Amino acid sequence: MTAPGHAGVAHGVRAWDTHGEQAQPAQKTSGTSITPGRAYGFFTDTTLCIGCKACEVACKQWNQLPSDGYELSGHSYDNTRQLGASTWRHVTFIEQFDEDRFAERDFDVFASLPARVEPWGAFTAGEQWAEPGRRWLLMSDVCKHCVNAPCLEACPTGSIIRTEFDSVYVQQDVCNGCGYCVPACPFGVVEVAKGGDGKAHKCTLCYDRLRGGMEPACANACPTDSIQFGPVDELVERAKLRTDELRGRGIPAYLYGTDGVLEDGADTTRLNGLNCFFLLIDRPEVYNLPPVPHRASSATGRGLVTSGLAALGLVAATLWAFAGDR
Amino acid sequence: MTATTSAPDPARENALPPAPPVKAVQWEWYIPIYFWTSGIAAGSWIVGAAEDLAGARDRHVIRAARYLALGGMLAGSGLLIADLGRPERFHHMLRIVRARSAMSLGSWGLTAFGSCAGAAALLQAAEDGWLGRRPRLARLSRGAAGRALHAVGLPLAAFVGSYTGVLLGSTNTPSWARRADWLGPLFLSSALSSGLAAVGLLAESGRRRCPISGRTGNGRRSRAIARRRAERRLARAEVIALAAELALALRGRASVRALPSDAEAPRSEHLARDLTLALGLGAPLVLAVARVSRRARGVRRKRTKRHAPNHSTTARIERLTAALALAGSLALRYLVTREGLRSARTPADTWRFTETKSAERAPANRARSATDSRVRDQVPAPAVDRPARERPSLL
Numbered sequence A: 001m002t003a004p005g006h007a008g009v010a011h012g013v014r015a016w017d018t019h020g021e022q023a024q025p026a027q028k029t030s031g032t033s034i035t036p037g038r039a040y041g042f043f044t045d046t047t048l049c050i051g052c053k054a055c056e057v058a059c060k061q062w063n064q065l066p067s068d069g070y071e072l073s074g075h076s077y078d079n080t081r082q083l084g085a086s087t088w089r090h091v092t093f094i095e096q097f098d099e100d101r102f103a104e105r106d107f108d109v110f111a112s113l114p115a116r117v118e119p120w121g122a123f124t125a126g127e128q129w130a131e132p133g134r135r136w137l138l139m140s141d142v143c144k145h146c147v148n149a150p151c152l153e154a155c156p157t158g159s160i161i162r163t164e165f166d167s168v169y170v171q172q173d174v175c176n177g178c179g180y181c182v183p184a185c186p187f188g189v190v191e192v193a194k195g196g197d198g199k200a201h202k203c204t205l206c207y208d209r210l211r212g213g214m215e216p217a218c219a220n221a222c223p224t225d226s227i228q229f230g231p232v233d234e235l236v237e238r239a240k241l242r243t244d245e246l247r248g249r250g251i252p253a254y255l256y257g258t259d260g261v262l263e264d265g266a267d268t269t270r271l272n273g274l275n276c277f278f279l280l281i282d283r284p285e286v287y288n289l290p291p292v293p294h295r296a297s298s299a300t301g302r303g304l305v306t307s308g309l310a311a312l313g314l315v316a317a318t319l320w321a322f323a324g325d326r
Numbered sequence B: 001m002t003a004t005t006s007a008p009d010p011a012r013e014n015a016l017p018p019a020p021p022v023k024a025v026q027w028e029w030y031i032p033i034y035f036w037t038s039g040i041a042a043g044s045w046i047v048g049a050a051e052d053l054a055g056a057r058d059r060h061v062i063r064a065a066r067y068l069a070l071g072g073m074l075a076g077s078g079l080l081i082a083d084l085g086r087p088e089r090f091h092h093m094l095r096i097v098r099a100r101s102a103m104s105l106g107s108w109g110l111t112a113f114g115s116c117a118g119a120a121a122l123l124q125a126a127e128d129g130w131l132g133r134r135p136r137l138a139r140l141s142r143g144a145a146g147r148a149l150h151a152v153g154l155p156l157a158a159f160v161g162s163y164t165g166v167l168l169g170s171t172n173t174p175s176w177a178r179r180a181d182w183l184g185p186l187f188l189s190s191a192l193s194s195g196l197a198a199v200g201l202l203a204e205s206g207r208r209r210c211p212i213s214g215r216t217g218n219g220r221r222s223r224a225i226a227r228r229r230a231e232r233r234l235a236r237a238e239v240i241a242l243a244a245e246l247a248l249a250l251r252g253r254a255s256v257r258a259l260p261s262d263a264e265a266p267r268s269e270h271l272a273r274d275l276t277l278a279l280g281l282g283a284p285l286v287l288a289v290a291r292v293s294r295r296a297r298g299v300r301r302k303r304t305k306r307h308a309p310n311h312s313t314t315a316r317i318e319r320l321t322a323a324l325a326l327a328g329s330l331a332l333r334y335l336v337t338r339e340g341l342r343s344a345r346t347p348a349d350t351w352r353f354t355e356t357k358s359a360e361r362a363p364a365n366r367a368r369s370a371t372d373s374r375v376r377d378q379v380p381a382p383a384v385d386r387p388a389r390e391r392p393s394l395l
């Protein structure tokens, strides 16, 4: 499936003019214009990802993020390992290979081919996607820009705000590095650069680029359109079509982060959905995503009530203990 | 080992161990000490207020409580600010009020309570003659103004003593979030027990240095009775606080033991936890109970003109109880923090915490297996019939 933008460019369609004369760059690259007041995000279709890490590199370059060093993790082709203060895109490599995956094959290529080969059809689906045990799963992970963002709710300085593009943004001139956003995030995204500038960092949804009418660098760089940028409502429609198409081919695709739309076993309603959502074909945990992400602030009110009750009891008991023997 | 015989093994399912799905807090080692000192400050205030409002207004107890409240707050705030990534921006905490952020509420609570503690310590300093001759301030300190301040600070102290628990609970660290409702009460009871212990120790040393106490007569006998009664008040409250703390800590232990990360804890830590429960909470509770009953006997004996209990032994027991309770409270904060750190680094904890309540998962999720009919119908039969596999389930 191609993003409409590419088709648009091919046919020379110019849908919307920013300044009356010139189209926004985003219209050429993602087929969408960027209007403040609308919610923007990513639809990451993991079935299209080829693990090239162009998004990681584009993100590092545009945002001038420091290198994480040359450590080899020994974990598949993934030496990035996780999102953090200096890593705002991370391609997760999931190897699902049975140890006996070669046992049943003689290495005569033609003999090992299925009886009915349909190029790009069921063969691809069956062999590569629908069968855990002989496949790679790849997912380009990012800040989800949650609708009820727990990091934003936790931030005591008001450093984390929701921008005019409905993204979640850490204002660097306000953050004092208290670090309370870090354990609040259900996805382990945001991190304080301890030993660095001491402030919290995460994906900004390329706020500066959006202001300039450009789509985020990662989506622009992605060669397979695994990362698609656009208004969230349009992206969800596009994702629904893609999910149905995959399901029709027998692949158990579903969406993660669409607040109930084709979400299946995942449930992101506590966060009211995610502006950056994903198409997955295995259980969320396999991709290191919580099936039911927890809104951290939901415990605050209840905790204050139980603490208040405990305080009433303990203070009353203390007063009683002191009054009893004067 | 083939797939058919493999036990459910999340590591194999996701062939390589991923980084933990959530991030742990990035605090320095001294944050549990902040929990402890702010707890002592809050507990001390409750003790001082109770003495002033309901007790005999023993000046030694009130003085110790007021100074401890300020001292604990100053030490705690220093540690908190030192832990910030940008300490010079600490005042950014007071840019906004956010009811959904325990950290924001806590910052305001600390500011408000710190102001009360500062004002009370100032009054007390005037009363003690540290500020030169200020009879009017000293009278305010002893009178209704001091009591009003104590009353105003009482809810603030209760908040400062408990909010740290709420702060831990309002995260995505499974060990804390699972028992979010109980961490506030646990930290509050721990604050009260450590406050009682600290006030008891400081008041006693103050009494030794300067035995004259405000309201009571200054005869040796009335001083001794006042002292004994004050200690008994503290011991009675200590029994209540330690009993609550122990009950809540045992409940927390059960909750933590149910988590996969607990199996990964080194044995030394299990030992430390049980020692903390036994020596830091249980032993002082037993001693405090003994003190209360012994005091009761002692006072009765005094009334019947029989000899009083051995003071030096009693004093030693009191000091031991207080030291154990203080150490237990500190150890408890450390253990809770460590449990949280390990829990955040153990993916299985997060999966346990974020799974759906309903056993019934939605259709496409159940179909996510190689042997599912929808999939099999479309995929040509493999060259060799593969045995049907049960995908190990984490849920």
Ligand code: SF4
Pocket: A142, A143, A144, A145, A146, A149, A150, A151, A152, A168, A184, A185, A186, A187, A188, A189, A190, A202
């Ligand atoms: S909670 Fe985490 S995923 Fe959600 S907006 Fe904040 S950093 Fe991004």
Ligand code: SF4
Pocket: A154, A155, A156, A157, A158, A159, A160, A170, A174, A175, A176, A177, A178, A179, A180, A181, A182, A192, A199, A200
């Ligand atoms: S570290 Fe910065 S962004 Fe995160 S909660 Fe603290 S002040 Fe807010």
